Amino acid sequence: MLLNSFVLLGILFGAVAACMLLRLAFGQVEAYAVPVFILAVALISRYTVGYIYGVVASALSVLLVNYLFTYPFFAFNLTMPGYPLTFSVTLLVSLIVSALTTRIKQQEQLRYEAEREKMRANLLRAVSHDLRTPLASILGAASALRENEDLPGEERQELLTEIQKDAQWLFRLTENLLSVTKFSGEGMALRKTEEVVEEIVGSAIGKFRKSSDLPVLVSKPEEILLVPMDATLIEQVLINLFENVQMHAKNATQIWVEIERAGRGVSVRVADNGAGIPKNVLPVIFDGYSSVEQESSGDEKRRNMGIGLSVCNSIIRAHGGEMNAQNNIFGGATFRFWLPLE
Secondary structure, rough: HHHHHHHHHHHHHHHHHHHHHHHHHHHHHHHHHHHHHHHHHHHHHHHHHOOHHHHHHHHHHHHHHHOOOOOOOOOOOOOOOOOOHHHHHHHHHHHHHHHHHHHHHHHHHHHHHHHHHHHHHHHHHHHHHHHHHHHHHHHHHHHHHHHHHOOHHHHHHHHHHHHHHHHHHHHHHHHHHHHHHHHHHOOOOOEEEEEEEEHHHHHHHHHHHHOOOOEEEEEEEOOOOOEEOOOHHHHHHHHHHHHHHHHHHHOOEEEEEEEHHHHHOOEEEEOOOOOOOOOEEEOOOOOOOOOOOOOHHHHHHHHOHHHHHHHHHHHHHOOOOOEEEEEEOOOOOEEEEEOOOO
């Protein structure tokens, strides 16, 4: 409530200052005052919560224009011919702008809530679908090791490797879930700081190389690109994209990362030279988990975690950016995300 009051008073003070400057510049300000204060009402409605602040701003704007910027100055005058009608219309327009702006904000909030509920549903569906198999595999392998002490060394090593793979997969799942809870809870907000994109990409590659020897080639611009972001979450996005190539891109031998400035933001592309994304999967690839089965080996199906890409998309959208995927003409697939510079 206190913040909303500061916003209201600050914007109205700015409108008064703007009209004063216009008076100094042009001498006459009556023609400019009303549009300036209508704009102020729209801004107050946009950056405050609820109808009350827009309505109060509308009433105060009419009084300020009457007192400060309508002859006789520094006095209220409602007796001039046509004046009551003029300012009644002004007040009505301000109220309508306030109401419409607040309504749009409410619709945006409803859309955000719907997307968040959809994301939660996708997460629950993905978790319930994907957790059971690796857990059963770990239990089965552990039981085999415990009950068969005379297993040959090679078979014992295979079971231990299988346990390690499933445990690593569960660890990545936990990291993704923790990333989501960082911005999907009530009252939670991203903690953005300006970060060098190249450094975040380099950090993600370093962590990826601890579990994979798949080469990653980076193409970057000469300029240093600073982007406001939650560095931990964006790094998680990149790691998920790299691991997606490792696990699902058939015959992929190379990953390319391209960083470039794109309009009023920064674009990051992660491409591979694998078999590409099946056409029936491409439209729903960011949905978390779908009934569409990928054409993959049994081991890949068992670890077919659409949740990773769903989390990536949710993180990028939470930053005000966008994400898409497409197959390359020369083979393989490209995942691209865009983050705004402001």
